[in-house]
Amino acid sequence: MYEILTNIFNSEIIAILIAAFLPLFLFILPFALFAVYLERKVSAFMQDRLGPMRTGPYGVLQTVADILKLIQKEDIINKDADKKLFNLAPVLVFAGSYAAFAAIPFTSIYIGTSADIGLFFILAISSLVVAGILMSGWASNNKYSLLGAMRSAAQIISYEIPTALVILSVVMITGTLSLNTMSEIQTAYFWNWTIFGGAEWGIQKILLIPFMIVAFVIFYISSLAEVNRTPFDIPEAESELVAGYHTEYSGMKFAIFFLAEYANMFAVSAIAASIFFGGYQSPFGYFGNLIGLEWLIPLEQLFWFTMKGLFFVFVQMWLRWTLPRLRVDQLMTVCWKYLIPYAFVNLIIIGLISLI
Amino acid sequence: MNIYDIIFYLFAIVTLVSAAFVVSTKNIVHAAFFLIFTFFGVAGLYILLGADFIGVVQILVYVGGILILLLFGVMLTNKITNVEIRSGTTQIVPALIGVGLFAGILVLTMVSTEWKSAPGEIPFTTAYSLGKVLLTDFVLIFELLGILLLIALIGAASIARREKE
Numbered sequence: 407m408y409e410i411l412t413n414i415f416n417s418e419i420i421a422i423l424i425a426a427f428l429p430l431f432l433f434i435l436p437f438a439l440f441a442v443y444l445e446r447k448v449s450a451f452m453q454d455r456l457g458p459m460r461t462g463p464y465g466v467l468q469t470v471a472d473i474l475k476l477i478q479k480e481d482i483i484n485k486d487a488d489k490k491l492f493n494l495a496p497v498l499v500f501a502g503s504y505a506a507f508a509a510i511p512f513t514s515i516y517i518g519t520s521a522d523i524g525l526f527f528i529l530a531i532s533s534l535v536v537a538g539i540l541m542s543g544w545a546s547n548n549k550y551s552l553l554g555a556m557r558s559a560a561q562i563i564s565y566e567i568p569t570a571l572v573i574l575s576v577v578m579i580t581g582t583l584s585l586n587t588m589s590e591i592q593t594a595y596f597w598n599w600t601i602f603g604g605a606e607w608g609i610q611k612i613l614l615i616p617f618m619i620v621a622f623v624i625f626y627i628s629s630l631a632e633v634n635r636t637p638f639d640i641p642e643a644e645s646e647l648v649a650g651y652h653t654e655y656s657g658m659k660f661a662i663f664f665l666a667e668y669a670n671m672f673a674v675s676a677i678a679a680s681i682f683f684g685g686y687q688s689p690f691g692y693f694g695n696l697i698g699l700e701w702l703i704p705l706e707q708l709f710w711f712t713m714k715g716l717f718f719v720f721v722q723m724w725l726r727w728t729l730p731r732l733r734v735d736q737l738m739t740v741c742w743k744y745l746i747p748y749a750f751v752n753l754i755i756i757g758l759i760s761l762i
Numbered sequence: 763m764n765i766y767d768i769i770f771y772l773f774a775i776v777t778l779v780s781a782a783f784v785v786s787t788k789n790i791v792h793a794a795f796f797l798i799f800t801f802f803g804v805a806g807l808y809i810l811l812g813a814d815f816i817g818v819v820q821i822l823v824y825v826g827g828i829l830i831l832l833l834f835g836v837m838l839t840n841k842i843t844n845v846e847i848r849s850g851t852t853q854i855v856p857a858l859i860g861v862g863l864f865a866g867i868l869v870l871t872m873v874s875t876e877w878k879s880a881p882g883e884i885p886f887t888t889a890y891s892l893g894k895v896l897l898t899d900f901v902l903i904f905e906l907l908g909i910l911l912l913i914a915l916i917g918a919a920s921i922a923r924r925e926k927e
Contacts, residue, residue, distance in 0.1 A: 533826025
């Protein structure tokens with residue numbers, strides 16, 4: 407992919423820039439358009455409503471209309487806000503959540519960076535989001551914003567620990583930190599997925615299955631908390647904090663926060679899919695192999711990757727409109743008293759099994 | 763000037779400019795936030811030098827850990843955010859002499875040292891070899907560090923709980 411671009415433009419710099427912007431324009435923006443619509447429809451159907459129906463057939467143009475509205479809005483900065491940091495914060499938040507996409511393999515021919523520390527990089531770079539959220543909360547000079555930012559930072563930092571422990575236990579089995587290699591290992595049939603014990607047959611695989619399922623559940627719960635989705639959405643609890651850390655933001659700056667949230671949602675879903683559910687690999691073998699068309703395989707991979715990602719995004723929405731919100735103390739209890747000990751025990755057991 | 767030079771200067775400028783802001787700004791929260799860019803620039807330089815693992819650890823530990831802790835400390839401490847830090851210019855002559863001497867020594871060392879500039883092979887990944895070295899040759903130090911961190915953790919928890927007595 408990268409070589410092709412270098413050949414076309416005859417310049418490394420332009421090729422790097424284009425390769426870096428590809429996921430944003432080809433993927434995240436259309437995804438956000440679609441996901442906002444999906445979220446509205448999902449929420450509507452769960453509450454026995456119709457959802458957006460007026461703009462276009464079945465309201466499909468609703469998000470486009472929303473974006474047009476957001477672009478036209480006046481950009482308001484309140485008088486006592488810290489202007490410099492107030493303007494910088496959305497950029498930092500979006501940069502943090504977009505940087506994670508550098509290590510996510512969309513197909514076998516496109517991955518932002520082939521560096522071998524992909525998962526570790528994703529864990530590290532998400533701290534930029536925390537810094538950005540704290541910055542927005544503080545710069546807004548609003549008590550709701552500050553409270554929301556504090557809650558969000560505390561929550562993300564706490565839930566990073568079970569996430570890291572689970573990722574560590576998967577890394578122990580696969581022996582790599584790169585999501586690309588991890589997807590390659592789980593070759594193209596669903597029984598080779600990590601959640602079903604990986605691609606190697608044997609007693610190890612059968613022993614691993616229950617613990618991998620526990621690992622996935624812990625990972626999914628903590629990833630929900632890391633992207634501030636219900637039942638862990640106390641940072642932007644509408645009934646207590648107006649809108650949390652982005653209360654004071656309007657127009658496009660608000661839109662950037664929104665985009666970052668949806669990008670994050672897809673990023674954690676994609677990571678879950680990549681480490682537990684085979685990444686871009688097809689669950690039933692490739693159609694391209696069957697009819698002998700090699701070039702079809704990457705497209706199929708992109709399709710399966712998107713489908714798996716979208717499925718987990720859908721589950722996130724499903725949970726959002728089903729479960730009530732946790733209190734702050736319950737949130738910390740879940741993380742420190744349940745998830746972290748379980749993740750530790752799981753890590754040790756998986757380590758012992760992999761020694762067999 | 764090839765692409766690596768451009769990237770190097772970019773990160774160097776980010777690091778230096780933000781570091782200058784950190785020491786010159788009068789607002790303590792601004793200083794803390796500008797540190798993000800300093801740490802980030804240093805991490806970029808590490809990665810440019812082929813030390814990808816160290817670079818990511820730099821982001822994870824400094825931006826994700828220390829900086830967030832710092833921000834929490836600054837934001838949750840009463841009235842610290844409005845304190846004007848005294849950063850007037852006093853004692854300008856001794857400071858100039860001290861800084862001048864220090865800079866002179868640094869530049870002298872930089873110029874007089876014979877740097878090994880043989881083109882080295884940049885390893886594709888450092889995580890594997892780093893882990894191997896940590897768990898074989900330096901395993902004692904590694905585990906001692908682990909115990910040290912555990913002691914710090916227990917100490918912090920016990921200090922935080924002592925209030926009720």
